[in-house]
Amino acid sequence: MVSEVSWTEVDESRSARWRAESGAPAPKRVVLADDRITADAAYRLASEGTALLWRGDFQNARQLLQAIARRIDRKPRKAAASPIEAFNFHRQAKSQRARTLGMLLVPLEADFSIPLRRALNVKEACAEAYGEGEVPSVVSLRELLGVIGSHEWRKTxxxxxxxxxxxxxxxxxxxxxxxxxxxxxxxxxxxxxxxxxxxxxxxxxxxxxxxxxxxxxxxxxxxxxxxxxxxxxxxxxxxxxxxxxxxxxxxxxxxxxxxxxxxxxxxxxxxxxxxxxxxxxxxxxxxxxxxxxxxxxxxxxxxxxxxxxxxxxxxxxxxxxxxxxxxxxxxxxxxxxxxxxxxxxxxxxxxxxxxxxxxxxxxxxxxxxxxxx
Structure with missing residues (x-):
């Protein structure tokens, strides 16, 4: 079953195909964001489960993702009493980190082009990962960067x-x-x-x-x-x-x-x-x-x-x-x-x-x- 992500833009309800190779469900709450948002505000919204659909500069989105990651990584670790507890805490922290970072979203056109300023050409990388594009879609920036990295590994x-x-x-x-x-x-x-x-x-x-x-x-x-x-x-x-x-x-x-x-x-x-x-x-x-x-x-x-x-x-x-x-x-x-x-x-x-x-x-x-x- 194809999942969709929905949001409101210019007082209109819009939707697109949701892509998540991790199996993560489409976020229920989506707001628009661009270069004006601060890293603290973005981190707070992402931590609360609100996804940010990016409408600004693509390279700025990458920097924002890094800034959110730094805020996550500053959180102190739970003290573990045993190796298995340390493992469980580690997995919980990784899962929560992935969920939070997965809240920064970018749009993809049907041909896998990114309709954002200074966007990379990711058409070949996305085609390798997803197959045919077919329709416009939305993906987390974190996943998209993984797709790009995988494409480079596949080449070299x-x-x-x-x-x-x-x-x-x-x-x-x-x-x-x-x-x-x-x-x-x-x-x-x-x-x-x-x-x-x-x-x-x-x-x-x-x-x-x-x-x-x-x-x-x-x-x-x-x-x-x-x-x-x-x-x-x-x-x-x-x-x-x-x-x-x-x-x-x-x-x-x-x-x-x-x-x-x-x-x-x-x-x-x-x-x-x-x-x-x-x-x-x-x-x-x-x-x-x-x-x-x-x-x-x-x-x-x-x-x-x-x-x-x-x-x-x-x-x-x-x-x-x-x-x-x-x-x-x-x-x-x-x-x-x-x-x-x-x-x-x-x-x-x-x-x-x-x-x-x-x-x-x-x-x-x-x-x-x-x-x-």
């Missing part, structure tokens, strides 16, 4: 040292910026070079690494249309189209393989937006789905590689005992494990509210075999 790509090349993520598809987990897949001893399954391929980066390592045929699966399109484009650009097949599937494709790889979302919590589904796995559904189906899809003597961070353990969201019990319940044995420490900036950022957990984090590649095979 992300350098993946383990691949010796670049991966080009699409809008809404999680980027492989944390290279340590890719490095594990590049280093682990291959049980076979005949066939591999890559479950939940995303950008296709792990399927590409396996093919570059000499696996003759890789079947990469995903359910998300954006991920499927992204993986196919990356595989084609890397010249691996004849060796990697990207197929739509709920976890496993048909058949068995001597190697099955999966890098599921690492944190068992609810995702607040589509892009967060690459990070949060409610009730560990994908993790348990992979583990419980692995034995039935492994060839005799084959291995399943589970790439998983232990951040959830340090946050109190999952215990190591629960993970090992899930292996056992699925009829799996652990035959080896490769570990690495994350190198991303937040791991060493003492100001991060989850710093203690991030500093202790280890990412592992668990080598699993089916029991009695």
């Amino acid at each position: 790509g992300v350098d993946v040292p383990a691949l010796g090349d670049r991966i080009h993520p699409h809008y809404g598809v999680f980027s492989p910026v944390r290279g340590e987990y890719v490095g594990l897949v590049a280093e682990a001893p291959l049980p076979s070079s005949k066939l591999a399954f890559d479950i939940g391929t995303g950008t296709g980066v792990l399927a590409a690494v396996l093919a570059k390592r000499g696996v003759k045929h890789v079947i990469a699966t995903d359910q998300d249309p954006r991920a499927l399109a992204c993986a196919r484009q990356n595989i084609a650009r890397l010249g691996l189209k004849g060796r990697v097949d990207v197929v739509e599937a709920d976890l496993f494709p048909q058949g068995r393989a001597p190697l099955i790889v999966c890098n599921p979302p690492w944190l068992p919590a609810r995702a607040n937006s589509p892009i967060e589904r690459a990070i949060y796995d409610p009730e560990s559904r994908m993790l348990l789905g992979f583990l419980n189906g692995l034995a039935a899809h492994l060839e005799p003597g084959g291995e399943g590689w589970l790439i998983l961070s232990d951040l959830a353990e340090h946050l109190g969201l999952r215990s190591r005992e629960a993970l090992l019990a899930a292996f056992d319940a699925a009829g799996l044995n652990v035959v080896g494990r490769l570990d690495t420490k994350p190198t991303h900036p937040r791991a060493s950022d003492a100001a991060d509210p989850l710093h203690a957990a991030r500093a202790a984090e280890v990412t592992s590649l668990w080598r699993l075999t089916a029991r009695n095979l």
Whole structure:
């Protein structure tokens, strides 16, 4: 169902299509705003749930968004008594921050042009994210800036040292910026070079690494249309189209393989937006789905590689005992494990509210075999 946002302008009721890839509902209260509004007034209205439809200079709107963000970030953090409480406070604060910043809106014409002074040309970026424009619409400036940033990442790509090349993520598809987990897949001893399954391929980066390592045929699966399109484009650009097949599937494709790889979302919590589904796995559904189906899809003597961070353990969201019990319940044995420490900036950022957990984090590649095979 197409949602609309409504407002009053020149004593007339007006409306337009509401765009929100995060799934945020259209704001109920919308007022017009332009260069005359102060950052304090804009922050107060946004905090109260009143959206501001911008009619002024586009670059001034970007500056106003930054000013609102600074006011949000000045608010003191809640003191947490435990890691899981710190995690919950952190998510609440992020969610509230996103809601408040999402109250600054900009209009888009049917061709994705922005009818504001000094506006950027965002037609190509919006077409990549949204498809055909069709009708005028309204979007939060915060989301639009994310669309623009994603377009730049898609053009330039992300350098993946383990691949010796670049991966080009699409809008809404999680980027492989944390290279340590890719490095594990590049280093682990291959049980076979005949066939591999890559479950939940995303950008296709792990399927590409396996093919570059000499696996003759890789079947990469995903359910998300954006991920499927992204993986196919990356595989084609890397010249691996004849060796990697990207197929739509709920976890496993048909058949068995001597190697099955999966890098599921690492944190068992609810995702607040589509892009967060690459990070949060409610009730560990994908993790348990992979583990419980692995034995039935492994060839005799084959291995399943589970790439998983232990951040959830340090946050109190999952215990190591629960993970090992899930292996056992699925009829799996652990035959080896490769570990690495994350190198991303937040791991060493003492100001991060989850710093203690991030500093202790280890990412592992668990080598699993089916029991009695």
